[in-house]
Amino acid sequence: MAQEDVFKKLVSHAKEYGFVFPSSEIYDGLGAVYDYGQMGVELKNNIKKYWWDSMVLLHENIVGIDSAIFMHPMIWKASGHVDAFNDPLIDNKDSKKRYRADVLIEEQLAKYDDKITKEVEKAAKRFGAAFDEAQFRATNQRVLDNQAKRDTLHDRYKNALNENDLEELRQIILDEEIVCPISGTRNWTEVRQFNLMFATEMGSTADGAMKVYLRPETAQGIFVNYLNVQKTGRMKIPFGIAQIGKAFRNEIVARQFIFRMREFEQMEMQFFVRPGSELEWFEKWKAFRLKWHKALGFGDDCYRYHDHDKLAHYANAATDIEFLMPFGFKEVEGIHSRTDFDLSQHEKYSGKSIKYFDPELNESYTPYVIETSIGVDRMFLSVLSASYTEEQLTGGESRVVLKLPAPLAPVKLAVMPLVKKDGLPEKARDIINALKFRFHCHYDEKDSIGKRYRRQDAIGTPYCVTVDHQTLEDNTVTLRNRDTMLQERVSINDLETIIGDRVDITSLLKQLI
Numbered sequence: 414m415a416q417e418d419v420f421k422k423l424v425s426h427a428k429e430y431g432f433v434f435p436s437s438e439i440y441d442g443l444g445a446v447y448d449y450g451q452m453g454v455e456l457k458n459n460i461k462k463y464w465w466d467s468m469v470l471l472h473e474n475i476v477g478i479d480s481a482i483f484m485h486p487m488i489w490k491a492s493g494h495v496d497a498f499n500d501p502l503i504d505n506k507d508s509k510k511r512y513r514a515d516v517l518i519e520e521q522l523a524k525y526d527d528k529i530t531k532e533v534e535k536a537a538k539r540f541g542a543a544f545d546e547a548q549f550r551a552t553n554q555r556v557l558d559n560q561a562k563r564d565t566l567h568d569r570y571k572n573a574l575n576e577n578d579l580e581e582l583r584q585i586i587l588d589e590e591i592v593c594p595i596s597g598t599r600n601w602t603e604v605r606q607f608n609l610m611f612a613t614e615m616g617s618t619a620d621g622a623m624k625v626y627l628r629p630e631t632a633q634g635i636f637v638n639y640l641n642v643q644k645t646g647r648m649k650i651p652f653g654i655a656q657i658g659k660a661f662r663n664e665i666v667a668r669q670f671i672f673r674m675r676e677f678e679q680m681e682m683q684f685f686v687r688p689g690s691e692l693e694w695f696e697k698w699k700a701f702r703l704k705w706h707k708a709l710g711f712g713d714d715c716y717r718y719h720d721h722d723k724l725a726h727y728a729n730a731a732t733d734i735e736f737l738m739p740f741g742f743k744e745v746e747g748i749h750s751r752t753d754f755d756l757s758q759h760e761k762y763s764g765k766s767i768k769y770f771d772p773e774l775n776e777s778y779t780p781y782v783i784e785t786s787i788g789v790d791r792m793f794l795s796v797l798s799a800s801y802t803e804e805q806l807t808g809g810e811s812r813v814v815l816k817l818p819a820p821l822a823p824v825k826l827a828v829m830p831l832v833k834k835d836g837l838p839e840k841a842r843d844i845i846n847a848l849k850f851r852f853h854c855h856y857d858e859k860d861s862i863g864k865r866y867r868r869q870d871a872i873g874t875p876y877c878v879t880v881d882h883q884t885l886e887d888n889t890v891t892l893r894n895r896d897t898m899l900q901e902r903v904s905i906n907d908l909e910t911i912i913g914d915r916v917d918i919t920s921l922l923k924q925l926i
């Protein structure tokens with residue numbers, strides 16, 4: 414099946430089973446804003462818990478905060494967001510559609526990559542075991558031509574970004590003959606900068622209302638609280654502050670479902686270190702964050718690092734962790750070495766000293782910062798797309814199953830009486846009443862057992878328990894595994910241990926140490 418079709422199915426599955434709904438749907442929706450339904454909120458909370466525990470429980474020197482969305486507007490001046498939090502936008506005059514110039518060029522780069530990959534795959538099929546990929550890449554003329562075009566484009570693009578050269582970005586789009594996917598024409602406007610922050614007013618106009626912004630990242634709430642936390646928590650460098658919260662960006666192009674939203678959630682951690690040690694910590698956090706992703710078991714091939722072509726002026730290293738979405742490798746998380754830029758700027762704009770006194774060195778300095786920043790919604794999308802599976806079963810049947818990592822699954826256990834009589838429903842309720850303090854359980858007595866299994870498969874429930882007449886005699890039930898569909902007879906007394914070992918977040922956390 415084409416990847417676009419997989420993606421369409423995923424979006425409709427997410428809606429049909431209560432994971433994600435378009436916001437304000439009865440009013441025809443609101444662009445790039447989504448609501449999480451009864452299943453979605455559970456999955457999202459489990460992702461957040463996995464992240465939070467991996468930071469705050471596993472690291473003695475990381476603590477959490479929850480700062481307000483509204484902050485003093487000077488914060489955004491100091492951080493550079495008022496002047497420079499822009500995207501280069503370009504319009505197609507025929508379709509009147511708006512695009513990000515950088516995204517158009519990156520898609521063009523990806524097209525060259527695709528062409529090369531296709532050539533290599535074709536040759537690998539033709540030559541079989543004798544295929545030498547390195548030699549093929551070094552000698553095949555079509556591969557070499559595409560690689561040369563890609564490299565030239567990449568160099569031009571990188572320079573244009575670094576020089577902030579909007580005219581050159583436009584020229585690249587013209588030279589590469591990039592067309593608008595809607596009108597199919599190359600009738601482009603100039604490239605302009607567009608600030609992504611949402612602004613609103615605080616206080617009534619009579620009082621002289623103040624222009625405030627909806628925060629475009631949670632990180633600044635950490636920077637401006639860093640000394641409060643350091644002093645009240647008696648933290649010693651190196652230490653970190655973690656936060657999960659909403660962020661808002663007036664994205665120019667907001668397509669691809671929950672990949673790029675105007676209201677989204679971030680999980681960010683700022684790690685404060687001694688100047689000079691930041692690149693060592695950058696490498697450590699890069700490795701730790703990739704391990705966190707890989708522990709979910711989707712396969713190492715789903716991930717890659719992508720070093721930034723254009724470093725922000727305050728950063729001395731930056732990498733993205735990309736995930737193989739149905740529409741290609743895409744950024745899910747950023748790891749940035751932000752130097753002392755943010756703290757120094759807040760010191761300058763607030764006029765207050767926020768230096769750290771290092772008792773071991775007996776000197777004060779502005780700490781350097783390593784940031785790990787991941788979008789909850791993008792993580793959600795990556796988990797959903799890697800888990801969505803269509804399976805052909807024996808007997809011509811098929812099923813859609815979400816092979817979610819068990820600790821992230823919204824419902825851990827469905828308990829089903831085989832029939833709605835003979836005391837079986839009551840027994841099933843007893844099991845739920847004993848286990849509901851630890852696991853999110855579902856009770857289901859409607860339809861055939863087969864249909865009930867399919868419903869649970871579709872929301873990714875790792876275990877189903879069936880209560881039958883034998884249960885009343887020997888206190889055993891059948892326990893069905895979502896992925897293997899195998900059933901075993903187990904004692905009700907053992908259920909908590911068997912299920913708990915697999916579904917607790919602890920099983921993921923243990924892989925990280």
Ligand code: GAP
Nearest residue numbers: 630632672673674677745746747786787788791
């Ligand atoms: N404090 C650093 C920062 O905000 P970023 O690369 O702009 O860095 C970090 O954002 C992460 O936030 C991204 O890797 C992505 O997962 C998520 N993110 C950013 N913009 C988003 C959007 N419009 N919709 C959904 N997630 C977004």
